[in-house]
Amino acid sequence: MREEGLKKLGRFLPHAGRNYAQGRNFVPGVVSGLSPYVRHRLITETEVIGTVLQKHSFQEAEKFIQEICWRTYWKGWLEMRPSVWSEYLEVLQSLKIQMQEEPDLKDRVQSVENAGTGIGCMDDWANELRKTGYLHNHVRMWFASIWVHTLRLPWQLGADFFMRHLLDGDPASNTLSWRWVCGLQTQGKIYGATAENIECFTEGRYTPRGLLSQEAPIMRESFTNHPPRPLALPDQHVSGEKTLLLVTEEDLYPEDWGIPQSDVSGIVLLETTKAYPGIAALPVAWKSNALEETAARLTDEFQCSVLRLQGGEESTPARLHTLLREHGALSLSVMIPPVGPTLSVIDRVLRELANEGIALRKLRRPWDGAFWPHATHGFFKFKEQIPAVLKQLSCIP
């Protein structure tokens, strides 16, 4: 899968400059299709941008680089406001109960998910999502806008539909993009799809004139609802220390964690794919394939055993404890997952191991460490920092 991602990057490379800037908003347009690989860190942002800058100048590739950094921005923003994610899960759970009690709400949601709204583009996009696990960015914006503003359905149910079906389903990019469409991210500013915009950027394929709402109520919340918290300080690998690597689907490229092969005494791949409730068969199969190929690659790369464990099981901490002893490891090293279902699983496991006195090395990639502290306000402020941070990370001279 990493190979597949790198090949995709290679094919897209000639288009990452001005072509992308001019064609990215059209559907299908000029886009990379790299998100499932970057989202699971089968390939990293540093690799993508490094490769792109070998072919294009920073100015030519600026738009593409900024898009890559949108994911980083959303992740950093949510990392400092984890209550946005927990609130989303709570509201979603109560909406699902409400759907059982109110058949009308359930019918309306199912008619969108099952492509029965009668709005041609919406129905096609719902089918495309279920069938391929992918939607173009502009389509995601239109879909979310029609879901919220025209069909007047709760945004959390739409975000959940995406999370269950996208191959790149990402707690930060997804939840915060849906909130952005509602006006909750940029206070007072909503995103409203128009028939003209859809017609223009689908080059006449869809003309939903007269079908879309012209007005949308702006949702508001108080800034004090989600007070930011400081980012936790990461640990560093202790050179020479034998360690057991704990790998999750949030970062499937531990060769790049800065831990030399000689310090790795074993590897555990912890599966958390089903930690998000109701995830569909297509993303489950994609992730399972990614984990399987990662296990095979790591066995070769690190010349040690790679064991797959189920994250949610009660016996997992005890199993890890035994493995640490068997491998003669002095610590457990994990790339701490960003806010989301995998983190919830890992947190429980690590808490139990810490209580047993196991030394934990909670790592963070330099990319996240350098960018996240800038995700305090809107993206426009964040993006001004991109050249300086890329210099700091030696991605540009």
Ligand SMILES: Cc1cc2nc3c(=O)[nH]c(=O)nc-3n(C[C@H](O)[C@H](O)[C@H](O)COP(=O)(O)OP(=O)(O)OC[C@H]3O[C@@H](n4cnc5c(N)ncnc54)[C@H](O)[C@@H]3O)c2cc1C
């Ligand atoms: C309502 C909504 C929900 C979304 N949900 C997700 C999600 O769950 N997971 C996800 O990865 N992206 C999400 N996005 C962002 C974006 O739509 C996808 O990352 C993008 O469409 C992926 O396709 P691509 O790789 O061909 O993009 P390209 O245009 O080729 O972009 C290159 C890379 O930049 C990043 N990127 C591009 N646009 C965005 C963006 N707006 N936000 C964050 N990263 C971006 C991705 O890593 C992408 O692979 C969502 C956007 C919206 C509007």
